[in-house]
Amino acid sequence: xxxxxxxxxxxxxxxxxxxxxxxxxxxxxxxxxxxxxxxxxxxxxxxxxxxxxxxxxxxxxxxxxxxxxxxxxxxxxxxxxxxxxxxxxxxxxxxxxxxxxxxxxxxxx
Amino acid sequence: xxxxxxxxxxxxxxxxxxxxxxxxxxxxxxxxxxxxxxxxxxxxxxxxxxxxxxxxxxxxxxxxxxxxxxxxxxxxxxxxxxxxxxxxxxxxxxxxxxxxxxxxxxxxxxxxxxxxxxxx
Numbered sequence: 763x764x765x766x767x768x769x770x771x772x773x774x775x776x777x778x779x780x781x782x783x784x785x786x787x788x789x790x791x792x793x794x795x796x797x798x799x800x801x802x803x804x805x806x807x808x809x810x811x812x813x814x815x816x817x818x819x820x821x822x823x824x825x826x827x828x829x830x831x832x833x834x835x836x837x838x839x840x841x842x843x844x845x846x847x848x849x850x851x852x853x854x855x856x857x858x859x860x861x862x863x864x865x866x867x868x869x870x871x
Numbered sequence: 872x873x874x875x876x877x878x879x880x881x882x883x884x885x886x887x888x889x890x891x892x893x894x895x896x897x898x899x900x901x902x903x904x905x906x907x908x909x910x911x912x913x914x915x916x917x918x919x920x921x922x923x924x925x926x927x928x929x930x931x932x933x934x935x936x937x938x939x940x941x942x943x944x945x946x947x948x949x950x951x952x953x954x955x956x957x958x959x960x961x962x963x964x965x966x967x968x969x970x971x972x973x974x975x976x977x978x979x980x981x982x983x984x985x986x987x988x989x990x991x
Contacts, residue, residue, distance in 0.1 A: 764917060797977035799918070806967060806984055807918065812977035850918050854976045858931040860908075860920035 765790065765851055765863035772869040778839040781866045783851030784832060789861050791832035795854035798827060798836045800847045807850065811836065838868070846870045873897035875907075875968050877985035883958050884991050891985060893951040893968030900926055900946050904973045907951040909942065911964040912984075919964075924951055925973065958989045 766784040773779040783790065783798075790796055796814045799807035809818050814834060815827040824839045834853070838845055851863035879891035891909070898905060909921040922942040923931045932940045941954040951968060965986045969978035 764919075793976075795976040797975075799978070806981040807978070808981070809977055809979050812975045812979075816975075818979060852918070852920075852978070857934060858923070859933060860923075860976075862910075862918040862920060865917045 763861070765853060765861050767849075767851060767863040767866045769864075770867045770869065772871055773838075773841045774871045775841055775843065777841050778837060779841060779868065781836045781838075781849055781851075781868070783834045783836070783853075783863045785834075785853055785855075785861065786832055789853040789855035790829065790834050790851075792856070793854045794829065796827070796829055796834040797852045798825075799850045799852065800845075801850065802847045810849075841870055843870050873970060873980040875970065875980060875982035877966060877968050877982045879966075879985050879987065881986060882988050882990065885959055885989055887958050889953075889955045889958050889962070889987060891953045891955075891966055891968075891987075893953070893982060895949050895951070895968070895970070897980075898970060900924075900944055900949070900951070902926055906971045906973065907944070908969045908971055908978060909951075909953045910967045910969055910978070911962075912967070913961075913964040916964075921955075921966075922953060923971070960989045963987060963989045 798811040801807040811827040875895045905926045908923040924942045965984040968982045970980040
């Protein structure tokens, strides 16, 4: 079943925000294979982090990730206007499948 | 440069079979560790992983949809095809094909998506 994310998070420019993603021992807690995606309106998602905390080439160091138990988190520091988007976590899961989170809308005030 | 492009019908009727094709470039599905996945997103809702096919031909499906899904590849054409039977209005969504690898298990490249509406 879908991983749990808070529906929305907001912050002012320059602030830091953290988005949480809660699963179970069958997915988030069982593997260090959590990834995060940013989706701008009308666009395809973009990979922001993989293997919990690794950044693909070209992704700002303002994006960082961690995991504790069955909960993973994405932190955006130095919040900028163009960070406003929907963010989805995803975890590898049992039976060689993947589960996405329910999504978090980030609003920059 | 990796690109993926989805193609298929924009409208299907209930009970019909949906066939979507992903045509890709910039990588080969014969390279060890490379995979292609299908992911969908109903309007205003979350992403949902559907299926994956690996470079070696192994296939994996979302458990709840396993009986309705078939994924296949044609490496000579650089294409991956997804078939979903018995379509229902709740299957209306944007369908994305994506690349992943068995090293990272993350979707590093996405197509632009194909919007599919199921309606009579």
